Amino acid sequence: MPQDLTVIGIMSGTSLDGLDICCVQLCHVNNSYTYKVLATETFTFPVEWKKRLEAAYHQDINDLAEIDKDYGKFIGKLVNLFILKNKLKGKVELIGSHGQTIFHEPDKGITVQIGAGPEIAEATGINVINDFRIRDVELGGQGAPLVPIGDRLLFGAYASCLNLGGIANISYEQGDKRIAFDICPANLPLNKIVKEKFDISFDRNGEIAQSGTVIQDLLNALNDLSYYSQDPPKSLGYEWLDREFYPVIKNFSDKPVANVLRTVIEHESTQISKILNARQLSNCLVTGGGALNTFFVEQIQQKTTTEIIIPDLQLIEFKEALIFAFLAYLHVNQQVNTLASVTGAKNDSIGGKLHLAFTDE
Numbered sequence: 001m002p003q004d005l006t007v008i009g010i011m012s013g014t015s016l017d018g019l020d021i022c023c024v025q026l027c028h029v030n031n032s033y034t035y036k037v038l039a040t041e042t043f044t045f046p047v048e049w050k051k052r053l054e055a056a057y058h059q060d061i062n063d064l065a066e067i068d069k070d071y072g073k074f075i076g077k078l079v080n081l082f083i084l085k086n087k088l089k090g091k092v093e094l095i096g097s098h099g100q101t102i103f104h105e106p107d108k109g110i111t112v113q114i115g116a117g118p119e120i121a122e123a124t125g126i127n128v129i130n131d132f133r134i135r136d137v138e139l140g141g142q143g144a145p146l147v148p149i150g151d152r153l154l155f156g157a158y159a160s161c162l163n164l165g166g167i168a169n170i171s172y173e174q175g176d177k178r179i180a181f182d183i184c185p186a187n188l189p190l191n192k193i194v195k196e197k198f199d200i201s202f203d204r205n206g207e208i209a210q211s212g213t214v215i216q217d218l219l220n221a222l223n224d225l226s227y228y229s230q231d232p233p234k235s236l237g238y239e240w241l242d243r244e245f246y247p248v249i250k251n252f253s254d255k256p257v258a259n260v261l262r263t264v265i266e267h268e269s270t271q272i273s274k275i276l277n278a279r280q281l282s283n284c285l286v287t288g289g290g291a292l293n294t295f296f297v298e299q300i301q302q303k304t305t306t307e308i309i310i311p312d313l314q315l316i317e318f319k320e321a322l323i324f325a326f327l328a329y330l331h332v333n334q335q336v337n338t339l340a341s342v343t344g345a346k347n348d349s350i351g352g353k354l355h356l357a358f359t360d361e
Contacts, residue, residue: 001028001235002028002033002190002329002330002335003028003333004025004026004027004028005025005026005091005093005094005329005332006023006025006026006038006088006091006092006093006094007022007023007024007026007092007094007095007096007325007326007328007329008021008022008023008024008079008082008083008092008094008095008096008126008325009021009022009023009024009095009096009097009320009321009322009323009324009325009326009327009328010022010075010079010095010096010097010098010115010324011089011098011320011321011324012045012053012098012099012100012115013165013166013288013320014101014165014166014167014188014237014238016045016050016053016054016100017042017044017045017191017201017202017289018042018043018044018045019042019043019051019075019078020040020041020047020317020318020320020321021040021041021042021043021078021079021082021321022037022039022318022321022322023038023040023082023086023088023092023325024036024037024273024322024325024326024327025170026326026329028326028333032153033153033154033326035154035322035326037314037318037322038086039082039086039088040314040317040318040321041082041085042229042317042318042351043078043081043082046055047245049071049103050288051072052070052071053067054099056100056102056114057102057103057238060193062102064079064102064112064114064149067113067116068116068302069116069119070117070196070207071099071113071114071115071116071179072114072115072116072117072118072120072123072349073102073116073123073137073266073295075115075119075120076119076120076121076122076123076124077123079095079120079123079124079126080124081124081170083084083124085144092126093127093129094126094127094128094129094325094328094329095120095121095124095128095129096128096129096130096132096147096324096325096326096327096328096329096331096334097115097117097120097128097129097130097324098113098115098130098132098320098321098324099113099114099115099130099131100113100114100115100353101113101237101238102114103237103238103239104133104143104144104235104237104238104239105237105239106137106141106142106143106144106235108333109138110137110139111133111134111137111143111144112193113130113131113132113133114242115130116130117129117130117131117353117355118355119279121356121357122357124357125357126357127332127354127355127356127357128325128351128354128355128357129327129328129331129332129350129352129354129355130148130353130355131351131352131353132202132324132327132337132338132351132352133146133351134350134351134353135338135349135350135351135352136338136343136345136349139340139345139347139349140344140345140346140347141233141338141340141343141344141345141346142233142234142235142343142344142345143343144169144182144235144343145163145169145171145180145181145182145342145343146323146324146327146337146338146351147161147163147169147171147180147319147320147323148161148171148178148180148227148339148342149178149323149326149327149330149336149338149339149342150322150323150326150327151171151178151323151335152171152173152178152339153178153326154322154323154326155285156173157171158283158284158285158309159172159281159282159283159306159327160172160276160279160281160283160284160285160286160306161284161285161287162272162284162285162286162287162288163287163288163319163320164186164187164286164287164288164289164290164291164293164296165186165288165320166185166186166187166188166191167182167184167185167186167188167236167288168182168183168184168186168234168268168271168272168290169181169182169183170183170275170276170284171342172189172279172281174279177339177341178339178341178342179232179341179342180233180339180342181232181233181234181235181342182234182235182236183271183272183275184227184228184236184267184268184271184272185236185241185245185264185268186268186288186296187202187248187288187289187290187293188241189241189245189249189264190202190203190209190264190265190293191203192246192262193249193257193260193261193264194208194257194261196255198257202289202293203261203293204296205293205294205295206265206295206296207260207290207295208257208258208261208334209258209261209262209264209265209295210262211258211262211285212256212257212258212259212260212262212263213259213260213262214259214262214263214266215252215255215260215262215263216254218248218249218251218252218260219263219266219270220262221248221251221261222245222248222267223267223271225244225245225248225271226244227240227244228271232344233343233344249264263327265295265296265299266299267298269296269299269300269302269303270303272299272300272304273303273304273306275287276304276306277303277304277305277306281306282306282307283306283307283308283309284306284307284308284309285309285311285317286300286308286309286310286311286316286321287311287315287316287317288316288319288320289316289317291310291316292316297310327351327352328352330350331350331351331352331354332354335350336348336349336350337341337349337350337351337352338351
C-alpha cells in the first residue's frame with residue numbers, strides 16, 4: 001500500500017510566467033488518494049533567466065547542458081527559499097520537478113526538459129524525481145500530457161479538466177480509459193503578440209482582445225490547420241507553433257493588434273468548445289493562467305453547454321505543480337503515473353528519474 005508523503009511539486013510552463021512551487025501532503029486511504037496543500041508560491045523569473053530559457057531552444061548541445069545544470073541550481077535555491085519561508089525544513093520528503101520543456105518532438109523520439117535533477121537534490125538535500133516524459137517517449141508515446149493521472153485520481157469528481165496554460169489541454173474519462181490531449185494553443189500566442197506590440201506580459205482579462213473584431217480570413221486559416229483534424233493522442237510544442245501557427249498570424253501583421261488578438265481567442269475558444277460539445281461533457285474544471293482571462297473564459301462558455309467551473313485561485317495557479325508532486329509520489333510508491341491511453345505508448349509506465357540527495361545518481 002502506498003505510503004503517505006510530504007512532497008514538493010515544481011512546474012514551469014511554456015508561457016514562462018514563473019516557477020510554481022507547491023508543497024502537499026499526499027495520502028492513500030480506502031483505495032483513494034487525498035491531498036492537503038501546505039504552501040504554494042510562484043517565483044517570477046528574473047529577466048536574465050527568462051531570456052536564457054527563451055534562448056535555450058536555439059542553443060547547441062554544450063550550451064544546453066550548461067543551462068540545464070545552472071537551471072537546476074537555480075530551482076534548488078528557490079526551493080530552499082520556499083522551505084525557509086514556509087517553515088517546512090525537515091518535513092519535505094521528496095521533490096517532483098517537471099523542468100522547462102525546450103524540445104518536444106515525440107514523433108522523432110525527442111523530448112527535453114532542463115533543470116538538472118542532481119543539482120536540485122544536491123542544493124536541497126532532498127531526493128528528486130524529474131524527466132517524467134522520457135520513458136513514455138521511449139515506449140512510443142507522446143510523453144504528454146502527464147497531468148491526466150492526477151485528474152483521474154485526485155479530481156475525478158469533475159467530468160473533465162481543462163488546463164489553459166501556454167497550450168490548452170483537456171482530459172476526461174471515456175469508458176474505462178482516460179483520454180487527454182493538447183487541443184490548441186492558449187496563452188502562448190496571446191502573450192507573444194502583446195509582448196511584441198506593447199511590451200507587456202499578458203492582456204489582463206482579455207481587455208485588448210475584447211476591444212477588437214474578428215478577422216474572418218485569419219480565423220478560417222487558423223481553423224483549417226491540419227492538427228485539428230488529427231485524432232488523439234496528440235500534443236503540441238514550440239516547434240509546431242513556429243512551423244504552422246505563427247506564419248499564419250504573420251500574414252495578417254498589417255491588421256490592428258486588437259483584431260488579431262480577438263481572432264486568436266475566437267479560434268481557441270472555438271476549438272475548445274468543439275471538443276467539449278462533441279464529448280457531451282457535463283462540466284469542466286478550468287485551471288491555468290488562462291482561467292483568469294475572463295473574456296477568454298466567457299467566449300468558451302458562450303459556445304458550449306458544458307458547465308465551466310473556475311475554482312479558487314490557489315488551484316487555478318498550482319494544480320499542475322500539485323500533480324507533479326503526485327507523479328513523484330506515485331513513482332516512489334511504484335504506481336503507474338503515465339497512462340498509455342493518453343499518450344499512445346505501448347503500455348502504461350512509471351515515468352521519471354530518481355536522483356538521490358548528495359549523489360550524482
